[in-house]
Amino acid sequence: MIRRILALVLVLGTAATGAAAQRIETALVAGGCFWCVESDFRRVEGVIDVSVGFAGGRTENPDYNAVTRGGTGHLEVAQISFDAEAVSYAQILHLFMRSIDPLDAGGQFCDRGESYTTAIFATPEQRAEAEAAIARASAELGQPVVTPVREIAAFWPADEYHQGYAYSSELVLTRFGPLTRSTAYGRYREACGRDARVREVWGEDAPFIRH
Template identity: 65%
Template sequence: MPRTPFRDGVKIAALTAAILVALALAPHRAHAQDIRTAVVAGGCFWCVEADFERVAGVREVVSGFAGGTVPNPDYRQVVSGGTGHLEVVEITYDADVLSYAQLVDLFLRSIDPTDAGGQFCDRGESYTTAIFVETAEERRIAEQAIASAEAEIGRDIVTPVRDAATFYPAEDYHQDYYRSEDIILTRFGPRRKSVAYDLYRDACGRDARVAEIWGPDAPFVN
C-alpha cells in the first residue's frame, strides 16, 4: 500500500504519544517508594508515637497492642494484665528515606532497654519493650543493633527480638493523644489531651532517664 502524508502523520502522532507516556511514567518508576511497616514496644505507646511521628521518612504511627493471645483486646484488658499483649506502635515508613537499621537504632535510644519490668513509671508486662521482626534479615539487623547499643552503654540490654505478631490498633481515644485538643478530666483538673500528655511524660521521668542512659545520643530528648 503506498505511503500517504495522512498515514505518516498518524504513525508519527502515535509514536510521539507513546514516547510522552513513557517519559511521564519513568520518573515514577525510578522513584518508587519502598513503604514498609515495623512494630516496636517501648512502654507507653503515646510516647513512642509522639517520638516517631517527627522522624523523616515516617508516614504514620498507630498505637496498639501485639504479642498476646487475646484477639482484639481493648486498653483496659491489656493494662490489667493476663492478655500477654504489650503496648506497641506500628510504624509505616519509606525505606528509601529511613532504613530499618536506622529505625531500630532510634528506637533503642528512645527507651530504657535495660529495664525488664516496664518503662519508667509504667510497670508490668504490658509496658515492657520488644522489637517484632518479620524476616530473618530484620532479626539480624535488630540483633546487631542491640549488640552495638550494649557496647555503647556497657550494660546488658534486655529488650527482646520477637517474631512478628498480629497488630491490633488501640481505640481512637489513644491515637495522636499527644497532639489532641480534646478536653479530658485529669488529676490536675480539665486539660487538653496534649497538655495532659506533656504533664504525664514529665512526671513519668521518661526523658530524664533516657538522657541519663544515652546522653547526647538520645534522639528525642529536647
C-alpha cells in the same frame, strides 16, 4: 558521627511523606507507653504514619483496660510505617533503642508490668537487623540490654481515643481539671520521668531529648 546521622533523619515538625517514589515498610516496636513512642517517631523524616495498639499476647482484639490490667500477654506497641528510601529500618531501630531504657525488664519509667516492657517484633527478613541493633546498643552501654527480639505478631490497633493522643486538642478530665489531651500527655511524660531516665542512660545519644 552518630549525631550527624541523627541530624539527617530528625525533623522538628510532623513527619514528611517524602518523594513520590516510596518504598513503604513497617516496624513494630514496644517501648513502654505507646503515646510516647508515637510522639517521638512522628518527628522522624521519612516516617509516614504511626499507629498505636497491642501485640504479642494470647487474646484477639484486646482493649486497653484488659491489656493494662495484665494477663493478656500483650505489650503496648507502635506500628511505624516509613519510606525506606528516606529512612532505613536500621535507622528506625537505632533511634528506637536510644528512646527507651533497654536495661529495665520490669516496664518503662513509671509504667510497670508486662504490658509496658520493651521488644522489637521482627519478621524473618528483619531479624538480623533487629539483633544487630540490640548488639550495638549493648556495646555502647557496656552491658547487656534486656529488650528482646520477638517474632512478628498480629498488631491489634487501640481505639481512636489513644491514636494521636499527644497531638489531640480534645479535652480530657484530669486531676488538674479539664485539659487538652496534648497538654495532659506533656504533664504525664514529665511526671513519669521518661526523658530524665533516657538522658541518664544515653546522654548525648538520646535523639528525641533536647539537651
